[in-house]
Amino acid sequence: MNGANNHRFNPRNAEDVFAEFFGSNKPFEGMGPAKSMRFQTEGAGTFGGFGGGNDSKFRSYNDPVNASSSQPRKPPPVETKLPCMLHELYSGSTRKMKISRNVMKPNGQLGTESEILTIDIKPGWKKGTKITFPDKGNEQPNQLPADLVFVIDEKPHDQYTRDGNDLLVHQKIDLVDALAGTTVNLKTLDGRDLVLKVTDVVTPGYELAIAKEGMPIIKENGKRGNLRIRFDVEFPKRLSSEQRQNIRKVLGGQPQQQ
Numbered sequence: 001m002n003g004a005n006n007h008r009f010n011p012r013n014a015e016d017v018f019a020e021f022f023g024s025n026k027p028f029e030g031m032g033p034a035k036s037m038r039f040q041t042e043g044a045g046t047f048g049g050f051g052g053g054n055d056s057k058f059r060s061y062n063d064p065v066n067a068s069s070s071q072p073r074k075p076p077p078v079e080t081k082l083p084c085m086l087h088e089l090y091s092g093s094t095r096k097m098k099i100s101r102n103v104m105k106p107n108g109q110l111g112t113e114s115e116i117l118t119i120d121i122k123p124g125w126k127k128g129t130k131i132t133f134p135d136k137g138n139e140q141p142n143q144l145p146a147d148l149v150f151v152i153d154e155k156p157h158d159q160y161t162r163d164g165n166d167l168l169v170h171q172k173i174d175l176v177d178a179l180a181g182t183t184v185n186l187k188t189l190d191g192r193d194l195v196l197k198v199t200d201v202v203t204p205g206y207e208l209a210i211a212k213e214g215m216p217i218i219k220e221n222g223k224r225g226n227l228r229i230r231f232d233v234e235f236p237k238r239l240s241s242e243q244r245q246n247i248r249k250v251l252g253g254q255p256q257q258q
Helices: 012-021 086-091 175-180 242-250
Strands: 037-039 057-060 076-086 095-104 112-121 130-133 149-154 160-163 166-174 182-187 194-198 209-210 228-233
Touching: 076 086, 076 095, 086 149, 086 160, 112 149, 166 175, 166 182, 175 182, 175 228, 182 228, 194 209
Parallel strands: 076 149, 166 228
Antiparallel strands: 037 057, 095 112, 130 149, 160 166, 182 194, 209 228
């Protein structure tokens, strides 16, 4: 055939072909040991650049099998106590905490950075509650910054003691008030005045529970524990003979012979 598309195959020596492409018939001499590469392909197994798509993957055999071993590690969290007054945990509050920490500068040097963190203390939080600020710990070369964790601590109150979700207060009363009744006046943690009339006969260790005057229950919106008043009855140090006789009469006891 004499058409324009007629080609004639002219076999040549393989070394001539290498010489034409590489300028030498021994193109790999003097190159030294080469890094062995593994070709990972998708689909039909074609190599990238040779009819395959962009899904071909190339990885050296010398690459580590577990790439995570070369990743920067994250140190354990840095914990610090956050002391709170009982009224803060009762009503809630906002704290501003200024921290200073080491940071890596763009030039690779360590520097100091100051920052103010805002902590919203929720009503009902308990001792041991943790507030986490991710990556706010010190930065160091070749490792990730640690998390900064504030742990709620509860300062003692001069009147109230927390018992779970309840508030406990100790109230001293005289024996006559324990027998005849009395009125207890208390100032709540949020500043309200409670006036409580006690009409029961109060025995040592007696408790009076006032519903919904305790601590907020964090997981039950709107609910509160109880306020428990534990009475300590103070007895008189001495009584006269006449007082003893009168007490016996009032309480129905038999009078004693003088």
